[in-house]
Amino acid sequence: MIRIGMAAMLVVLTTTGCASTNPPVADTSDLEALYWERQEAAIQSYTPADVSFMTGMIAHHAQALVMSRMAPERSASGQVKTLAARIINAQNDEIATMQRWLRDRGQPVPEIHIDGNHLMVHGAGDHSMSMPGMLSKEQIDDLAASSGNEFDRLFLTYMIQHHEGATTMVKELFGTDGAGQDEASxxxxxxxxVDQIxxxxxxxxxxxSLTSSTQGR
Amino acid sequence: MTQRFPLFLLVAALVGLSACAPKAVMDTATGLQISPPTPDPRVGLGAGLFDAEEAIWNLNKISSTPPPEQFVGVTNSDLAFKDNYVFQGNYNGVVIWDVSTPGNPVLVKDFVCPASQSDVSVYGDLMFVSGEGLGGRLDCGSEGVQERVSQDRLRGIRIFNIEDVRNPEYVSNVQTCRGSHTHSVLKDPNDDENVYIYVSGSAPVRPEEELPGCSSAAPEDDPNSALFRIEVIKVPLDNPQDAAIVSSPRIFENLVAPPQHGASPADLEELEEARARGAFIVEFGGQERIMPAQFVGPMLAGFMAQRGGGEPTAADSAAFREALPQIIAQRFGIQDSDDDEGPGRGPTQCHDITLFPELGVAGGACEGYGLLLDIRDPVNPKRMDAVADSNFSYWHSATFSNDGKMVLFTDEWGGGGQPKCRASDPKEWGANAIFTIGDDGKMEFQSYYKLPAPQTNLENCVAHNGSPIPVPGREIMVQSWYQGGISVFDWTDPRNPVEIAFHDRGPIDPNQMGNAGSWSVYWYNGLLVSSEIGRGLDIFELVPSAAISQNEIAAARTVELDYLNAQGQPQFRWPASFALAKAYLDQLERDNGLSRGRIGEIRAELAQAESASDAASRRMLLSLATQVSTDALRAGDRAKAGMLAEAISALAAGR
Known part of the structure; x- marks a missing residue:
């Protein structure tokens, strides 16, 4: 559509290195004010269901961290270790996002503390451990006590249960009048x-494949 | 080239030496020698909304235009192009720009009609917009929809008439069970009366009370389940108001590919280490793997039993090592073609489907899988192959090479709202994976490509949308990485993708992670147009460098499109031009595909022909084409020299 002439070439000469520049500031101060105003306004449209979802999901994710942190020492397979490492990375980030979502809206922010296999969540109210898919104390103990193939089998079985619980929580959120309207939520x-499905x-x-290769022995 | 731009090279060299010590990267297949700036100027950029610090390399930013007032602070999304217009989706509607003067895009229409993600496409006089969020209304109102079940809600595809681009008119809509996160418009080369829209929706299924027939039950309980299928909408071009769903292909049926992944550098290192310490290495699923200890014991025991039992000696162990491939083949070989391990239904949906109608194929990025589809029958796409990769979290989109022999899939790990480009995030996660496609239609993993510059935890960053740049004879792509900026890379050699240009800004918010960065950047008629989520519309152009010559850029500009939807990939064709021939010459010089002396002679003859009269020029070019065909027979890069001969011959024919 347009051709690079000599003028453009000269621009190239001056900018093609590894330039870090502050661009010239056009008069965008009004738009900038409007931008932050709208960011502020956008966080006003939420429902108790959204708050409850975020609060509960923080504790839910925290248990996935407890489970996944066991993998490096106990898992037999590289695939399970990789999966666990990715769950830790992904859910840590999501916990931070959800904590911020609550903080931005002036809501109590649950803090999580993990000590070995023991999970403590402060400030999640009565959500604590009764959400869909959460592992019982016995299940956590079983997982912690296992290793090798048995750990892999239990980890996958329990994490499927755990993830299915999370998708149920999403379904419940979207099934509530007015919930999930907030863009961030x-x-x-x-x-x-989608990630958990x-x-x-x-x-x-x-x-x-774990089951079939175990049978293959 | 040295004779032509001595000043340029000198200055470039000086910049390279003084500003930052370059670390040269060389690709042996393409001869590409890149000296990326070090330290990477993208690290440590200052934050800001419209005044963030920027870093740019081998690109020129032509313009940055903030969003129109009604769209400020609301997410900008995907782009489509028609004539000189850019259609920019926004969660509040669609912004239409006239970019005839790219330095000064002119707002044509700020069309308010809220719905996320407002993924937008165009065809002829029609514009299609995706609606997925819960607040989208049939009447385009801004008040949202609060009720769980409502007859006011739109989730699906909106269709507008844009004959008068300043006044889009609502024609119709097609509601779908999962809404439309994205969509792809298919123009079948054999059907001029309709276009087809492949709808991808990733949100949960709507209640049946809201849209009759929508079911989220498992398909064995309800054959009409909205899960595990895609939707195909047929749009009659003369009667777009009659657009309707015509099929819901279950392209995932019996998908059983296991979650393997291509060998990363770390994997290869581990393999070497294992080999060195004498571990048993087996080939499984086309890849070398370390055999887990728990398999070695029982297999060795079985092997010893066949040899009469006893404790294995060193000789037994060596024999076992030799027999291992056969044992593995016997034990697992049959499994590959055996589909009797359960229903194996695979994903419930695709995120994006990239259609390549001229080749009759599509790349589906569908949850845990990358699919290759045969779309010659638009209503009934068929799966040709599927790949899975345990390094990939969520298959997001696909881009084909121009000849369709390679495909690049992206992994939108974390959904785009998370900072997945930190120094601590693995290079194989949230990256691109490049596959070659064999004559049998099977995909084979080659390598990963991820934005090389580490980003902060204030910047959401992961592989996102991009498109090919039509540099002839090479595969070059420009791609968005959200707040990681945009990255231009060469993947001609699928084993060694290499970055050749970039632009990046500091975080939008200095204190916390904001929602910003490039959603998508596409090449369109010489421009690289980027939809900045928070900051508006950015337009760039390539500038010549060691990685890309002036002639290659000029040749790319000869490709002119009337419209572009990046999810409907066009096959590029280059009209005859001197730039095209010179671009091939530059590439032959780069990869030593032809002798320096010969290249100089051909350049000189081309220059003569370019300034000669038509008749004389034709004679010279015909003769040159014949000579170059002969050169090609003994050239180091025969294929490229052959392409040069063809390009010169086409030039002669046009005189």
Missing amino acids: FRLASDIN TEIARMKRMLE
Whole structure:
């Protein structure tokens, strides 16, 4: 559409290095004020269901961290270790996002403390451990006591249960009048939903191949 | 080239030496020698909304235009192009720009009609917009929809008439069970009366009370389940108001590819280490793997039993090592073609489907899988192959090489709202994976490519949308990485993708992670147009460098499109031009595909022909084409020299 002439070439000569520049500031101060005003306004449209979802999901994610942190020492397979490492990375980031979502809206922010296999969540109210998919204390103990192939089998089985619980929580959120309208809430819940559905399918495959290769022995 | 731009090279060299010591990267297949700036200027950029610090390399930023007032502070999304217009989706509607003067894009229409993600496409006089979020209304109102079940809600595809681009008119909509996160418009080369829209929706299924027939039950309980399928909408071009779903292909049926992944550098290192300490290495699923200890014991025991039992000696162990491939083949070989391990339904949806109608194929990025589809029958796409990769979290989109022999999939790990480009994040996660496609339609993993510059935890960053740049004879792509900026890379050699240009800004917010960065950047008629989520519209152009010559850029500019939807990939064709021939010459010089002396002679003859009269020029070019065909027979790079001969011959024919 346009051609690079000599003038453009000269621009190249001056900018093609590794330039870090402050661009010239046009008069965008009004737009900038409007931008931050709208960011502020956008966080006003949420419902108690959104708050409850975020609060609960922080504790839910925290348990996935407890489970996944066991893998490096106990897992037999590189695939399970990789999966666990990615769950730690992903859910840590999501916990930070959800904590910030609550903080931005002046809501109590649950803090999580993990001591070995023991999880403590402060400030999650009565959500604590009764959410869909949460492992019982016995299940956590079983997982902690296992190693090798048995750990892999239990880890996948329990994490599938755990993830399915999370997708149930998303379903409940979207099934509530007015919930999930907030862009950040819709996006976070949708992302958790697709990521965990994808991971469930992957874990089912891994579990099947684990079972068939165990039988193959 | 040295004779032509001595000043340029000198200055470039000086900049390279003085500003930052370059670390040269060389690709042996393409001869590409890159000296990326070090330290990387993208590290440590200052934050700001419209005044963030910027870093740019081998690109020129032509303009940055903030969003129109009604769209400020609301997410900008995907882009489509028609004539001189850019259609920029926004969660509040669509912004239409006239970019006839790229230095000064002119706002044509700020069309308010809220819905996320407002993924936008165009065809002829029609514009299609995706709606997925819960607040989208049939009447384009801004008040949202609060009720769980409502007859006011739009989730699906909106269709507008844009004959008068200043006044889009609502024609119709097609509601779908999962809404439309993205969509792809298919123009079948054999059908001029309709276009087809492949709808991808990743949100949960709507209640049946809201849209009859929507079911989220498992398909074995309800054959009409909205899960595990995609939707195909047929749009009659003469009667777009009659657009409707015509099929819901279950392209995932019996998908059983296991979650393997291509060998990363770390994997290869581990393999070497294992080999050195004498571990048993087996080939499984086309890849070398370390055999887990728990398998070695029982297999060795079985092997010893066949040899009469006893404790294995060193000789037994060596024999076992030799027999291992056969044992593995016997034990697992049959499994590959055996589909009897359960229903194996695979993903419930795709995120994005990139259609390549001229080749009759599509790349589906579908949850845990990358699919290759045959779309010659638009209503009934068929799966040709599927790949899975345990390094990939969420398959997001696909881009083909121009000849369709390679495909690049992206992994939108974390959904785009998370900072996945930190120094601590693995290079194989949230990256691109490059596959070659064999004659049998099977995909084979080659390598990963991820934005090389580490970003902060204030910047959401992961592989996102991009498109090919039509540099003839090479595969070059420009891609968005959200707040990681945009990255231009060469993947001609699929084993060694290499970055050749970039632009990046500091975080939008100095204190916390904001929602910003490039959502998508696409090449369109010489421009690289980027949709900045928070900051508006950026337009760039390539500038010549060691990585890309002036002639290659000029040849790319000869490709002119009337419209572009990046998810409907066009096959580039280069009209005859001197730039094209010179671009090939530059490439032959770069990869030593032809002798320096010969290249100089051909350049001189081309220059003569360019300034000669038509008749004389034709004679010279015909003769030169014949000579170059002969050169090609003994050239180091025969294929490229052959392409040069063809390009010269086409030039002669046009005189």
